[in-house]
Amino acid sequence: MATEEESTVKEPLDLIRLSLDERIYVKLRSDRELRGKLHAYDQHLNMILGDVEEVVTAVEIDDETYEEIVRTTRRSVPFLFVRGDGVILVSPPLRTA
Amino acid sequence: MSGGGDIGSTNTKTPADFLKSIRGRPVVVKLNSGVDYRGILACLDGYMNIAMEQTEEYVNGQLKNKYGDAFIRGNNVLYISTSKMTLADGA
Amino acid sequence: MANNPSQLLPSELIDRCIGSKIWVIMKGDKELVGTLKGFDVYVNMVLEDVTEYEITAEGRRITKLDQILLNGNNIAILVPGGSPETE
Numbered sequence: 001m002a003t004e005e006e007s008t009v010k011e012p013l014d015l016i017r018l019s020l021d022e023r024i025y026v027k028l029r030s031d032r033e034l035r036g037k038l039h040a041y042d043q044h045l046n047m048i049l050g051d052v053e054e055v056v057t058a059v060e061i062d063d064e065t066y067e068e069i070v071r072t073t074r075r076s077v078p079f080l081f082v083r084g085d086g087v088i089l090v091s092p093p094l095r096t097a
Numbered sequence: 098m099s100g101g102g103d104i105g106s107t108n109t110k111t112p113a114d115f116l117k118s119i120r121g122r123p124v125v126v127k128l129n130s131g132v133d134y135r136g137i138l139a140c141l142d143g144y145m146n147i148a149m150e151q152t153e154e155y156v157n158g159q160l161k162n163k164y165g166d167a168f169i170r171g172n173n174v175l176y177i178s179t180s181k182m183t184l185a186d187g188a
Numbered sequence: 189m190a191n192n193p194s195q196l197l198p199s200e201l202i203d204r205c206i207g208s209k210i211w212v213i214m215k216g217d218k219e220l221v222g223t224l225k226g227f228d229v230y231v232n233m234v235l236e237d238v239t240e241y242e243i244t245a246e247g248r249r250i251t252k253l254d255q256i257l258l259n260g261n262n263i264a265i266l267v268p269g270g271s272p273e274t275e
Contacts, residue, residue, distance in 0.1 A: 012146040015139070015168045025164075045170055088128065088173050091152075091164040107205050111226035115234045117256045125253075129216075129262060131242070145259060171259075173216075178238075178256040 016032040016041050019092055024049075026082065027089040033059040034082065045084030101119040115177075116141060124149075126169060132156050134169060138177075145171030202227055204268060209270030210235070215262045217243035222256070227263050231260035 028049070036052035056073045057064050091092040108119075124148055126134040136152035147169040154162040171176055202210075207239045212220045212233070224237030235258055240251040 011140055011142050012148040012168055013142070015148045015166055083156070084170070085172070087170045088130075089134075089164075091114040092166055109226040110234045112228045112232040112234055112257055114226065115255070131244075145257075160205070174259050175214075175262065176256040176258045178251075178253045 013043065016045070016090060018027070019090070022092055023051075025091045026087060027094075028082070028086045029088060030086075032086075035058075036077075036080075041085070045082075045087045045090070047082040047087075048080070049082060051077050052080055099182055106155050119177070122179060127175045127178070128173045129174070133158075133165065136164075136167070139166075141177075142171070145174045145177070147171065147174065166169070167169075201268070202231070205266075205268045208268065209266035211269070211271040212258065212263055213265040213267070214262045218262075219271070220258065222253075225255075227260075231263055231266075233258045233260065233263075 004011075016038070022038060023035060024038045026036075026049070028034065033055045034049060034052055035055075036046060037050035039050055042046040049097070054075050054077060058071045060069045060071060061067070062069055112125045120140060122138055124136070126149070128134070133155040134149060134152050135155065136149040139148040139150050141147045149167045149169065150165070152164040152167040153160055154164070198274040202224070204224060204258045208224065209221060210224045210233075212222075214220070214234075219241045220235065220238055221241075222238035226238055228235040234255070236255050238253040238256050240253060242251070
């Protein structure tokens with residue numbers, strides 16, 4: 001491994017490294033989203049997040065009208081561990097539209 | 098293990114060749130879930146983990162989200178494409 | 189190799205497809221047809237002039253792509269020569 005400047009993105013995980021101690025957005029499987037401060041991560045994308053807001057989106061079909069109802073459930077978690085295999089996407093959240 | 102891809106023929110392009118050739122280019126990344134991400138490919142690794150810039154998220158062809166930078170975990174990736182897509186409805 | 193009783197290794201068969209059309213059937217409701225440019229030990233494949241077929245609730249969606257790197261992880265079946273429909 002060659003030595004890189006700390007701020008360059010040479011491999012994808014550098015993007016995560018540069019987000020340490022920043023608030024990030026994490027998209028997970030089964031329509032879960034997290035926003036929180038990244039405290040630690042590893043090569044599997046296991047992560048430790050603080051001050052987390054979790055949003056769970058569920059689409060239900062109304063029994064009578066067959067209309068799709070989108071339900072979002074929000075909750076706050078002070079501190080949590082995310083298992084990497086559920087991660088789809090990670091982004092610094094402030095720039096999301 | 099037989100590494101069939103590394104033959105010296107002139108007209109072949111192995112996955113490694115492809116990965117080298119697409120850095121900095123506009124790409125479409127399709128996930129197994131069917132969601133598409135379009136943006137500029139910053140870099141990627143052997144797991145197909147991808148870092149993208151100016152990323153747009155499309156669900157069923159509709160723009161759902163934009164991300165300045167995005168990291169996509171490689172196990173979700175179905176394909177990485179260099180093309181502009183053209184859509185057509187089948188039978 | 190000396191102990192392998194078959195005439196042709198699976199990877200040799202795919203190797204012979206380089207430069208020709210190949211039909212890729214994925215696990216789940218997806219198929220692709222394209223010209224095989226190369227592949228690796230995981231059977232990740234570089235394909236050119238690709239047509240992707242997705243079976244969705246609304247019917248079949250067709251996507252045309254110039255060049256792709258297809259993840260080998262979800263490939264189920266490879267058919268040399270392309271699909272019957274594209275000939």
